[in-house]
Amino acid sequence: MTDPTPHLIRTSRDGDVLILTIDNPPVNAFSPGVPEGLKAGLDAAATDDTVRAVVIIGGGRTFIAGADIRTFNLPREQAPDLRGTIAKLDAFPKPTVAALHGTALGGGFELALGCTYRVATPDAKVGLPEVKLGLLPGAGGTQRLPRVVGVKKALDLILSGTPVGAAPARDLGLIDEIVEGDLLTGAVAFAWRVADVRPLPRISERPAQPDPEAIEAARQSIRKTHRGQLSPQFIVDLVDLATRTPFNEGHAEEGVKFVQAKDSPQSRGMRHMFFAEREAAKIPGLDKTTPTTDIRRVGVIGAGTMGGGIAMNFLNAGIPVTIVETAQENLDRGLNTIRKTYEASAAKGRLKPEDVQKRLDLLTPTLSMNDLGDADLIIEAVFEDMAVKKDIFTRLDAVAKPGAILATNTSTLDVGEIAAVTSRPEQVIGLHFFSPANIMKLLEIVRADRTSDSVLATSLKLSRTIGKVGVVVGVCNGFVGNRMLYAYREQASKAVLEGATPQAVDAAMNALGLPMGPYAMSDMAGLDIGYMARRAAAERAGQPMPDDWVDRVVQLGRKGQKTGAGVYDYPDGSRTPVPSPAVDDLIQAYRAEKGVQPREATQDDLIARLTATLANEGARILEEGIALRASDIDTIYTYGYGFPAYRGGPMHYASEQGLTTVVQTLERHGLEVAPLLRRLAQEGKTFAQYDAERAKSQT
Ligand code: 3HC
Numbered sequence: 001m002t003d004p005t006p007h008l009i010r011t012s013r014d015g016d017v018l019i020l021t022i023d024n025p026p027v028n029a030f031s032p033g034v035p036e037g038l039k040a041g042l043d044a045a046a047t048d049d050t051v052r053a054v055v056i057i058g059g060g061r062t063f064i065a066g067a068d069i070r071t072f073n074l075p076r077e078q079a080p081d082l083r084g085t086i087a088k089l090d091a092f093p094k095p096t097v098a099a100l101h102g103t104a105l106g107g108g109f110e111l112a113l114g115c116t117y118r119v120a121t122p123d124a125k126v127g128l129p130e131v132k133l134g135l136l137p138g139a140g141g142t143q144r145l146p147r148v149v150g151v152k153k154a155l156d157l158i159l160s161g162t163p164v165g166a167a168p169a170r171d172l173g174l175i176d177e178i179v180e181g182d183l184l185t186g187a188v189a190f191a192w193r194v195a196d197v198r199p200l201p202r203i204s205e206r207p208a209q210p211d212p213e214a215i216e217a218a219r220q221s222i223r224k225t226h227r228g229q230l231s232p233q234f235i236v237d238l239v240d241l242a243t244r245t246p247f248n249e250g251h252a253e254e255g256v257k258f259v260q261a262k263d264s265p266q267s268r269g270m271r272h273m274f275f276a277e278r279e280a281a282k283i284p285g286l287d288k289t290t291p292t293t294d295i296r297r298v299g300v301i302g303a304g305t306m307g308g309g310i311a312m313n314f315l316n317a318g319i320p321v322t323i324v325e326t327a328q329e330n331l332d333r334g335l336n337t338i339r340k341t342y343e344a345s346a347a348k349g350r351l352k353p354e355d356v357q358k359r360l361d362l363l364t365p366t367l368s369m370n371d372l373g374d375a376d377l378i379i380e381a382v383f384e385d386m387a388v389k390k391d392i393f394t395r396l397d398a399v400a401k402p403g404a405i406l407a408t409n410t411s412t413l414d415v416g417e418i419a420a421v422t423s424r425p426e427q428v429i430g431l432h433f434f435s436p437a438n439i440m441k442l443l444e445i446v447r448a449d450r451t452s453d454s455v456l457a458t459s460l461k462l463s464r465t466i467g468k469v470g471v472v473v474g475v476c477n478g479f480v481g482n483r484m485l486y487a488y489r490e491q492a493s494k495a496v497l498e499g500a501t502p503q504a505v506d507a508a509m510n511a512l513g514l515p516m517g518p519y520a521m522s523d524m525a526g527l528d529i530g531y532m533a534r535r536a537a538a539e540r541a542g543q544p545m546p547d548d549w550v551d552r553v554v555q556l557g558r559k560g561q562k563t564g565a566g567v568y569d570y571p572d573g574s575r576t577p578v579p580s581p582a583v584d585d586l587i588q589a590y591r592a593e594k595g596v597q598p599r600e601a602t603q604d605d606l607i608a609r610l611t612a613t614l615a616n617e618g619a620r621i622l623e624e625g626i627a628l629r630a631s632d633i634d635t636i637y638t639y640g641y642g643f644p645a646y647r648g649g650p651m652h653y654a655s656e657q658g659l660t661t662v663v664q665t666l667e668r669h670g671l672e673v674a675p676l677l678r679r680l681a682q683e684g685k686t687f688a689q690y691d692a693e694r695a696k697s698q699t
Contacts, residue, residue: 009037010059011044014188016052016195018045027065028058030107032078035085042088053095053191056115057184062102063124064111069133069271072262082107082139083255086114090140090204095194099187100124100175103163110139113148116200119177119187120166126174127163133274134267134646136231138258142238143250144203148173151211151239155218158235159226204251210243228513229646231261265656269648272688273638276631276649280471281460283628284698290457293403295319295465299375301392303334303365306409307381309437312338313466315359316438322364322371331365338363341438372399377462379431381409384536389413390421397422405455407431412478412533416448426452429459432479434640435525442640443468444479471636474626477537480618480633481640483626484650487617488610489530491669492518493548495606497591499598502567503579508606513644520577521642522550523566528559549590553583608657612665615654615687619674622690629694630687655686 008031010021020041022028038056045051058064071079089096089111098104098112100120109126112118120126128137128145136142137158146154149172157164169175179186218236226232234257241250261267296319300311303325311321315338325331342359345351364371369392372378378400380392389408396406406428408418419428430446443463447456456472463470473480492505506517522530531554534546553567560566561575568577591598601609618633627633634649647653654662659681666673680690 007037007040008033009041011041013051014184015192016050017188017191018048018051018054019184019188020054020056021059022056022064023059025060027062027103028060028108029066029068029070030064030080030082030111031068031071032080034064035081038085039088042092046093051094052195053097054092055097055099055184055187055191056111057099057187058101063098063100063104064108065103066106066108066129067139069274072267072271082111086111086139089114090202092116093200095191095197095200097187097191097194099179099183100126100166101183103127105163106130106137106141107139110137110141110144113144113174113203114140116202117176117190117194118174119179119183119190120169120175121183122166122178122180124166124169125163126166126169127161128158129161129163131159131161131226131231131235132270134229134231134264134270135261136235136238136254136258138254138262140204140251140254142235142254143208143242143247146208146239146242147203147206147247150209151243152214154239154242155214155236158239159218159222159232204247208243210240215240228644230264230266234261265648266646268656269644269646269652272631272648272652273634273645276629276635276652277469277639279629280469280632280635281464283456283460283472286453286457286460291454292458292461293376293405293454295376295405295458295462297322297375299324299372299378299400300381301369301372301378301396302381303331304381305337306433306435306437307379308334308338308341309435309439310379310381310409310433311363312341312359312438313433313468315362317466318362319465320362320364322366322375324366324369324372326367328367331367335363335365369395369399372396373401375400375404377405377407377458379407379409381433384410384412384533386413386417389418393418393428394421397424403427405429405458407459409433410446411482412537414448415446415475416450419448419450425450427455429455430475430479431459432481434481440640441467441469442481442636443470444481444636444640445470445472446475446479447472448475469635469639471632472628473632473636474624476621476624476626480621480627481636483621484614484617484633484637485641486534487613489518489522489550491610491613491671493550494669495601495609496587497549497594497596498601499591499596500601500606501579502583502587503577504601504603505606505610506577508603509610511603512607512611513647514642516642519567523560523568523570523577524575526560526562527554527566549587552586552590556582556586558583608661608665609669611650611653611657612662612669613671614650615659615662616666616671616674616677618651618654619677619680623674623676629691631691651687655688659686660684 008024010023012019024031045054067082096115097117098115101124104112104126128141130137166178170178222232238254298314298319298321300307300323303323311323314321342356346353346356408430411432415430419425429451432444434440434442445459460470478486496502502519506519509517538545558565561570564570569580621627630651634651637643638645638649643649663673663681
């Protein structure tokens with residue numbers, strides 16, 4: 001009978017060394033076909049007396065970058081047998097050498113640890129990033145790593161999930177030799193040198209020294225760093241176990257815990273986010289042939305908090321920036337903030353001291369927009385006023401060189417309307433950064449009705465250059481993220497009107513895993529910002545001025561942390577919110593005015609209500625074509641608004657709850673259900689199925 005899985009392993013010989021090359025592009029994930037090929041190669045090598053050692057190497061750009069994440073939903077018997085392959089390596093009677101280049105991650109690095117030796121190129125990286133997928137190293141990593149680097153370092157590496165370079169890995173004993181020059185040649189030469197060394201140095205046979213202090217410290221620290229997450233707790237337990245039991249027992253327990261973590265909603269959520277982030281970069285109609293422009297110089301208009309933060313992204317990427325302000329005083333203040341931010345990074349050791357000046361040298365301050373003539377991209381970052389923006393874009397149109405991209409950082413306004421004042425609306429796009437713009441990873445890329453494909457493709461490429469996750473959205477009030485935030489805040493306000501306290505609402509969202517609830521967050525951002533945005537939107541729509549209890553809090557002069565009082569009090573300049581008796585009174589008076597009898601809400605109900613609201617607004621956004629996919633909405637809300645990745649974003653979270661349940665929650669609170677959400681619920685589908693069906697219909 002022929003084997004149904006294609007063998008993704010090439011076999012070759014160099015004298016008495018057998019070479020097994022993994023050929024599974026793009027990242028040599030451990031997919032079906034890889035274990036079959038490796039095992040077949042090892043079986044052949046074991047019985048062939050002319051083979052003295054085996055080298056395992058990755059073809060293409062990397063060694064194995066991990067288990068194939070897409071196979072985690074397969075039934076157990078169909079999943080590629082990574083643990084079995086490593087067990088075979090561990091018991092193999094001849095030396096095996098893993099030759100590492102690119103990123104040897106997760107199961108890939110675990111396979112390397114199961115080999116007798118490891119060599120690597122100088123730029124290779126190794127790591128166990130499973131925790132970022134809500135998992136734990138499930139193929140021996142929790143048991144082998146502490147046997148090599150000790151408990152403390154093993155916990156650092158596994159709990160952070162951050163890969164280390166070849167040189168530090170060698171210093172830690174994880175790599176035996178760094179190969180300068182051709183990796184395969186070096187690996188074979190290494191194999192020859194060790195071919196006759198016996199006994200074979202197997203990591204599984206080494207002891208792991210107990211370190212109760214490091215275990216306790218890790219337990220304490222994950223409560224903060226990985227609040228509410230399951231897999232970090234398993235990791236600490238398993239690393240501890242490695243010091244107390246023989247390898248096989250710890251290894252068996254690791255297998256059990258891995259399956260538990262893999263089957264948890266948390267890991268499903270994080271795996272969803274892994275693919276969602278990568279999917280966001282794929283835009284129907286755009287491909288590798290879509291022309292893009294090289295962005296060699298950037299102009300930024302406005303040196304306020306936003307403009308300064310935006311400029312820093314480009315300076316960090318080595319791209320020169322010309323920054324424009326209207327008054328010298330504002331320009332000086334803006335530059336000073338940028339300098340101070342860099343100096344603070346250098347003081348914390350995050351930036352080399354010499355890089356502070358290097359980055360500042362890339363910045364040209366000016367008071368004249370005429371100095372933007374050589375910029376390939378100009379980003380306007382002034383306050384949200386359509387008339388001001390139109391004026392700036394009219395002037396920019398006259399100054400900017402042909403082909404330059406003109407971008408607005410508006411968070412609410414119609415980018416198409418701004419574009420229309422220029423003679424080149426196809427060159428105009430929205431680049432919506434999130435505050436603090438030098439830190440937040442999200443970039444909403446707003447495609448207006450006439451934005452060209454090339455400008456869109458350039459913006460997406462640029463988002464990667466500056467280390468952002470770019471998500472393409474269409475034009476509507478607030479685009480995707482802020483529009484959902486408005487709906488969520490409105491619902492939070494109603495929940496308070498009906499009887500919840502602001503602190504109960506915040507506590508509920510905190511329990512869900514958001515770092516801050518809506519009120520702590522708006523107090524921090526400045527309550528007046530939302531207030532003014534709501535009023536401006538009402539004015540544009542010709543509606544009466546909004547007047548809910550939060551508006552009244554602002555009218556008392558309580559604008560949030562910056563005024564020492566908002567929804568909460570911040571006594572003596574503290575940043576810790578304290579419930580405010582004055583706001584309590586205001587809320588009670590407001591309820592009485594509206595004739596509302598307050599009812600208590602449970603935490604579960606608050607979570608259900610607010611998350612259902614997000615998914616409902618998300619469904620409307622999808623129906624209107626403002627977002628391309630539900631997974632894009634999840635990416636936006638996770639990267640821009642603190643929704644925990646382990647919940648998978650609001651759309652995924654709703655699907656996990658069951659869309660019928662979500663519809664019932666909305667109805668219970670008298671909310672109008674988005675037709676798409678209702679339809680999916682009736683059909684028993686999830687948002688992921690909706691995305692998959694749409695993707696299929698587009699190909
Ligand atoms: N499984 C399946 N697909 C994977 C994958 C994996 N482990 N790693 C990457 N891919 C896919 C990506 O989805 C993407 O697919 P697409 O082209 O269809 O969108 C493609 O490979 C290229 O990936 P990137 O766009 O991310 O390429 P980069 O060059 O930017 O990054 C990388 C490469 C550093 C390897 C990055 O992809 C990465 O971090 N991958 C995940 C690594 C990881 O988490 N490994 C652990 C897996 S869990 C595990 O091993 C469990 C074990 O302990 C039992």
